[in-house]
Amino acid sequence: MPKYIRRSLLTVPMSSPLPEWALKAGSDVVILDLGPDTTQERQNSSQSQIAPAIRAAAEAGAEMFVRIRPESAWADLELTVWPGLTGIVLARVQSPEEVTEASQQLTKLEQHRGIPKGSLQIDAEIGSAMGALNSLDIARSSPRLCALTAGETSLYQNLQLAPEAALDQDPLRFIKGQILVNARAAGLQAQGMSYPLSITLAKADETQLKQAVHRARDTGFKGAVCPHASWVKICNEGFRPSQDELAYYVKVKEVFEDGLRRGLASVPLEGRMVDVPVYRRAQVFLEWGEACARRDKEKWRAAS
């Protein structure tokens, strides 16, 4: 079962207080985006406002992350790391050193700002060929790492691809597989879409989006960054076992356990073969379904 239920990661432009729509969207995660403005004046003025904004947002039910840009990493961290934050998204990571450096800075900030030591997580966003090649080393570079995210927009730019959204022709499928496998090899989970929809940054067609989310889940991604609030519900419902699957896995569990009582660990079910890995998957999917339901309840309680 995925360690973290983070099906929808809604990107929200940093402002204080955070806009009502963002807090009410129901996403598992809110990622605060600082935007292009990094001037000192803005930082000075907003520092005092950001801490309460983060606290308020965290109380609304979503886990809070902030997106840290490599070109202004220290300034971004100083500005945004306050109690209530779950972690940071490290944008366009190229090497393991960037992660260890950010981690050291997080340790300092934790110490100065009353945040439990080592609690802040890092979600490394891979957005370049170099990052993809180094993704296994990146995934192993810090105990703070929780996930690798396939940063499609950056990947498209770095690889100089034309944004053609066609479900069967995702030019990033090998690279996304690499990110996904290397994340998992290091014990992390991966976030992303198996479809270049997130580069459109727009309100997407619902049917298309549902299909894309389903594909992403079936490729192994545990959630996706949502550029628009309309994506949240579809991601929450798509990045989890469906009701039909859960019903099927209840049956798998039953026939396998019945087989075990007869000394068999390989039994047929509706033409398929059920053996140990299939049984284990049934257990995982059932647990995962329960964890998603718990998370939904938790958010619902926080919001009401």
Added chain:
Amino acid sequence: MTRVNRSVMFVPINNPRFVDKAWTRGSDAIILDLEDSVPMSEKEKARALVRETIPKVARSGAVIFVRINKEFIKADLEAAIWPGISRVILPKAQTADDVRLVDALLTSLEKERGIEVGAVEIFPLVESALAVANSYAIATSSPRVKVMPDGWGYDTSLDLEIEMFAGFDQYVYIREEPTLAEIAAGVEAMGGPYIPGTTGKVDQKEEGKALATALHDAHIHESIILHPALVEPLVAGLAPTTKEIDWARKVLDIYERLQQEGESVAEVDGKVIDIYEYRNAHELLEWAASCAAKDRHKARAVAKAQSEQGSASSPSVNSKQT
């Protein structure tokens, strides 16, 4: 003779019904499974069955492999490595060290039991994200690794928490990364092509045919199967057809004539014949000869077994005429 394992069929060793029939299925190779088809409570019993089961299932002329348990490597090998076992399937190999451990144990068992040292192959199964990430290290870990699969399968899909049969090609990297690593390591890669499928049913003859065609087109000679219904389509489908053999002979003739004339490229029936086609033709004919030899070997073995058994029910044997 080149290794000919077109169909590699799993047989749960603890199920007498499957074991007794295994030799009648015509499979090129049989895996005696000690792992996932045997419940934990039956492991010891299963282990004790290997030695007597080898000659039973080998009556068909198949080569016999054994799949051991990752958590009982030593006990399983000690119970299973006897003359007649030519390959150990090592499930859930994660690192090169996993393979090296099996290698060392095999060497001492071979010495002890009168088997040529190094004769038993190791076939590491790539069954997790970590194994995919380590596939080059695994492929180069021991000279006993001659052929290796890709990472597609139930266990990897479990590791990624996804369904196996999604109806689209969800394993691009998982199939291709180990395949690249194996080719780079000089190991025969037996994974690769994507076969569309949504049912996950294991006895589908039609899907078996599609699988065979895709493998054959990709020059892959082996496939592991879970159901005897797939033996026939694979044994037939992975061997070259008469048409392919005729064409390959023609290519050899034409290319050799070209060389005598000091030429290197010609066009025949709209196809370019060059050194590449010539080498392909050579390989195809060698493979065809090996398949034919294997088919003859199996036919002889079955005839012998049947005469020994007297007038017992005659098994269906798949042999391909070449």
